[in-house]
Amino acid sequence: MDQLVLIGADVAGIALLTWTYFRRHRRRDLVVAFLGVNVGVLAVASTLGSATIGAGLGLGLFGVLSIIRLRSTEIDQREVAYYFAALALGILGALPGPVLWHSLAFMALLLVAVLVADHPRVMRRHQRQELVLDGAVLDRVALVARLEGMLGARVHHVAVQRVDLVNDTTWVDVRYETVPPARRRGHVQTPRETARASTTGAAS
Structure with missing residues (x-):
């Protein structure tokens, strides 16, 4: 049950993240990238969490893949923050912590940090x-x-x-x-x- 709650929170979080990003920056290709990365991390990390293979190995693999992905196209630092927020949401949704509300709180904190820091009125000058x-x-x-x-x-x-x-x-x-x-x-x-x-x- 906790896993379903976290998956639902991840879906809601990535939807809010990508919708806000697109409204502010209008890059459709990165919306697809954020959604694909989030769902992929969620699916594979959930599988690794229940399999005999260590979750650390799986997360290390995603770290290598994320570096390759970031070096493959030219994106600015703002988009790097969105990219890793999508990664982190997927990991938090796939690997529940000892207490359910800890993962939910970290998801909310991540969204607030990225969306508020990227608000057009923050240091707009x-x-x-x-x-x-x-x-x-x-x-x-x-x-x-x-x-x-x-x-x-x-x-x-x-x-x-x-x-x-x-x-x-x-x-x-x-x-x-x-x-x-x-x-x-x-x-x-x-x-x-x-x-x-x-x-x-x-x-x-």
């Missing part, structure tokens, strides 16, 4: 991009100033990946925080912004 700039920029201060002006944001970290003096380009990995115009460094309000601020003040 902090972003990361890889850019190719026109011009070989060797001065770090000038590079940061150029990026902040281009992005309209406060640059927290920039890593120069490549400076091509022949083609006159600079490849950078930049992490930045978008800020309101009034808070940008050296920002001077335009007449439209000044008029809007005056209208808002008069209305209040």
Whole structure:
């Protein structure tokens, strides 16, 4: 009976995980991957748990397969978290612990951690991009100033990946925080912004 409860919890959890992922990121191929991995882990781990072969051997095999799967296509760190959440849900659903509610609590904790951390409103101003700039920029201060002006944001970290003096380009990995115009460094309000601020003040 406990096994059926855990399987039902796993089905509900992976359905919530994949539905939320697809609504936020719209990658159908990874939805199929998450569901396939979860159901596969659930089925095989359930079999290994009741067979003479050790469950540790089976979990080690899944670890190797997951590494191969992650290296086979290019996915970002957010999708890695979803991928391993699908794996963990399947394992928790297949191998019941000494107390039923322990497994259910860990499933709920896993879902809350991934879905809340990936919510669009969590640290939504902090972003990361890889850019190719026109011009070989060797001065770090000038590079940061150029990026902040281009992005309209406060640059927290920039890593120069490549400076091509022949083609006159600079490849950078930049992490930045978008800020309101009034808070940008050296920002001077335009007449439209000044008029809007005056209208808002008069209305209040």
